[in-house]
Amino acid sequence: MLSTLILLLAASPSVSWPSSVPPQSLVYDDFGDTSAIQLNGVATTLDTPDGRVLRLVPADRIQGGSAFYSSMVPISRFSCSFEFRITDRGGIVNGGDGFTFLIQNQGVDALGGLGEGLGYHGIMPSIAVEFDTYQNSSQSDPSSNHIGFLRDGILNHSSLAQLPSQDIALDLDDGDHWFAWIDYDGATVEFRLSTDGIRPKLANLEYRKHLPTALGASSAFIGFTASTYNAYENIDIIRWEYGDFASILAMGAFTPGVAGQNNVAILENANPGSQMGLFASLNPGSAYHPRCADVDLDLDQPTLCSVVQASSTGTATFSKSIPLGLAGTKIYFQGARLDACRVSNRIEQVFH
Numbered sequence: 001m002l003s004t005l006i007l008l009l010a011a012s013p014s015v016s017w018p019s020s021v022p023p024q025s026l027v028y029d030d031f032g033d034t035s036a037i038q039l040n041g042v043a044t045t046l047d048t049p050d051g052r053v054l055r056l057v058p059a060d061r062i063q064g065g066s067a068f069y070s071s072m073v074p075i076s077r078f079s080c081s082f083e084f085r086i087t088d089r090g091g092i093v094n095g096g097d098g099f100t101f102l103i104q105n106q107g108v109d110a111l112g113g114l115g116e117g118l119g120y121h122g123i124m125p126s127i128a129v130e131f132d133t134y135q136n137s138s139q140s141d142p143s144s145n146h147i148g149f150l151r152d153g154i155l156n157h158s159s160l161a162q163l164p165s166q167d168i169a170l171d172l173d174d175g176d177h178w179f180a181w182i183d184y185d186g187a188t189v190e191f192r193l194s195t196d197g198i199r200p201k202l203a204n205l206e207y208r209k210h211l212p213t214a215l216g217a218s219s220a221f222i223g224f225t226a227s228t229y230n231a232y233e234n235i236d237i238i239r240w241e242y243g244d245f246a247s248i249l250a251m252g253a254f255t256p257g258v259a260g261q262n263n264v265a266i267l268e269n270a271n272p273g274s275q276m277g278l279f280a281s282l283n284p285g286s287a288y289h290p291r292c293a294d295v296d297l298d299l300d301q302p303t304l305c306s307v308v309q310a311s312s313t314g315t316a317t318f319s320k321s322i323p324l325g326l327a328g329t330k331i332y333f334q335g336a337r338l339d340a341c342r343v344s345n346r347i348e349q350v351f352h
């Protein structure tokens with residue numbers, strides 16, 4: 001009977017970015033307004049088929065650019081995500097050199113060494129993730145297409161032996177849209193990557209580090225660096241979001257809790273404007289993993305049965321007509337933000 005309910009209520013999950021700015025967060029759906037961003041070197045904004053993007057470097061020789069949010073932001077815990085696209089690769093080999101997302105406390109105008117330096121070389125103190133599209137033997141690069149953690153302006157993988165890196169099968173500079181997530185829970189930085197906009201269940205890379213100690217402060221500048229040399233490509237950031245890690249979502253029981261009637265459950269403390277999903281199952285899960293909203297629910301065989309957009313005050317209201325046939329059946333529900341790592345408490349509901 002529940003499966004019938006789920007089919008009736010099913011809605012396709014959609015990836016969406018918040019359209020409003022929650023407190024203490026930054027959300028750039030495009031870069032039409034960069035008044036709060038410091039652009040360094042050749043970094044600029046440009047109208048493209050993706051809208052007005054942040055172009056870190058153009059497809060030309062020996063270029064370097066960086067961009068930082070002008071104000072320091074809290075780094076004790078955070079969730080960051082962005083979309084990027086690398087186009088028109090050319091020059092020697094097949095495009096280069098790549099870019100970094102970094103957290104640094106050198107200054108808002110920081111721009112490091114070009115070419116193999118990714119505009120990052122020498123920036124310290126800092127922690128970065130690299131999107132490296134050119135293999136430099138002098139940096140012990142594992143391939144011409146890899147991601148990795150970097151620190152303190154050092155790019156040499158031999159010197160960074162304790163920091164994880166990973167070859168990527170698809171070319172990062174293949175001209176397609178790519179999506180990245182960097183989450184920090186106060187202990188471990190997790191780095192995820194996908195081409196479909198769906199946040200992967202498992203992190204590509206993890207780096208256990210106390211960032212406030214590494215950065216020398218509980219706040220820092222966040223942004224991007226990029227460079228070219230004799231290989232080049234356009235490197236565009238299309239969207240960017242940074243905010244507090246894992247807001248606590250709270251979902252209450254359905255009211256009036258009567259089968260055959262319309263029932264309402266309210267989920268609070270969601271990110272304003274974000275897409276919230278309601279999941280249902282006949283069984284509770286065996287483990288609780290509150291950091292993986294999109295997949296790791298505390299439900300066994302959960303089904304997404306409703307998607308709503310959170311209000312400007314962070315409330316999502318799920319309204320469901322519960323079939324009479326479900327009277328007396330215990331159903332487990334959980335709310336989750338669909339494009340990030342946020343899940344609510346699990347509720348148990350018996351409709352009378």
Ligand SMILES: [Ca+2]
Binds near residue numbers: 097116132135139141
């Ligand atoms: Ca390289």
Ligand SMILES: [Ca+2]
Binds near residue numbers: 141142
């Ligand atoms: Ca590298």
